[in-house]
Amino acid sequence: MTPEEKYELFERKISNEISIEEDQLLSQIIEDDQAIAEEFKTYQEWNSYLSSNLGLDTEKAQLANNLKNISDTFFTKETQKTKSKVIKMPSWGYAVAASVLVLLGVYTFTKSTTPIYNDFVSIPELSISERANTNEIGKKAEEAFNSNNYKEAEVFLNQLLEEDKSNSEYLFYYGISLVELNEFEKASEVFTTLQNGTSIYKYRAIWFEALNQLKQKNTDRCKVLLELIPKEAQDYQTAQELLEEL
């Protein structure tokens, strides 16, 4: 018997299309040959597998889908149960929450009247190009600074400072650029240097350092600095206004 004939006989047996003679023949072969008996068993196993797996796609998909939905609902409920244990709030809690919200509103409202940097800052113009010995970088620095391009101004002023480290004018405008760029720490260093010096920018540097602190909402530090500004200083009046508001 060829393998083809053997498999066709298996197929006829499984699909009940086998004749009495063929059935007897198959039974005989299976009894005599253990290998064929095993082969027939495996063939049946495949037939069973294929009919369950190839023909039931829709039914399987429907069950899988339904299970997924049931599972999602179940697990969401489980999670909510766990969560509600933690955040369950008694009814009076809502009243407390509402009061907190009202207070927050009042606080925010009050807060919004706190002075801010932009309300007080008045940036002076940089004019170095008027002087005869001004080089190309100086012009560029001035242009950038006066057009509020502090990023570029910082670069050019830095270049100017490399050549003239103790130039208080360059330092002062460099400091302002840094505050505008929110480089607070570097700005503080610059203003402290000026504050400790004897240049005409000594008190202006204190004023701008106070603004630097205001921008960072360091109110206390800001107040201390404002009090350091003497009556004769250019920014005294404005500093007093800011101090009052703080």
Add this chain to the structure above:
Amino acid sequence: MGNNKVHADQKYIEALLKNDTLVLKEIYEKFAPKVVGYIKKNSGDESKTQDIIQETLMTIYAQAKEKKLVLTCPFDAYFFLLCKRKWLNELKKNNKQKVTINEEIVSIGDESEQYANETMIFEARNELFSEIFEQLGKACKELLKATFTIKSMEDVASKLGKSYGYVRKKKSLCIGQLTKMVQSSPKYNQIKNLL
């Protein structure tokens, strides 16, 4: 097995076969929390548990459909054991480091264990058969898909424009090929006597 009386929990097997939402919900409510607890204690989370439960239920369904699974023991222990083993296999597969298995002391009757073993073997067989089927040639795959989906061989023959005899012969050759392929697999030799 099989000599004992059918257990009342057979209703859960029937629910899977009938896709009965009400009873399926009951499976989750009654049996899922224990599985969640076990998997969470053993390096897993809820999302993993969801997958494990879904896969386990689909396997039970497949076995019930194909092998007419009849429970003579409670569903609880059988189901839990299956989920637990599936999770441990998953951990092994991912070769997770530093996993401490926190074993729960569950008294599981021999019968539940025997049922669980059978389901595991059934699942292993399904995985192997699915792998081998994928290796089959395109022509055979399509012919088998047609014959097992359409059911009526006459319809398949007329659809393919071939004679009934031709289709049956081809079908037998394709299954014959699968038979040879699986018989040469060492994995099959391990599980065939348990089927």
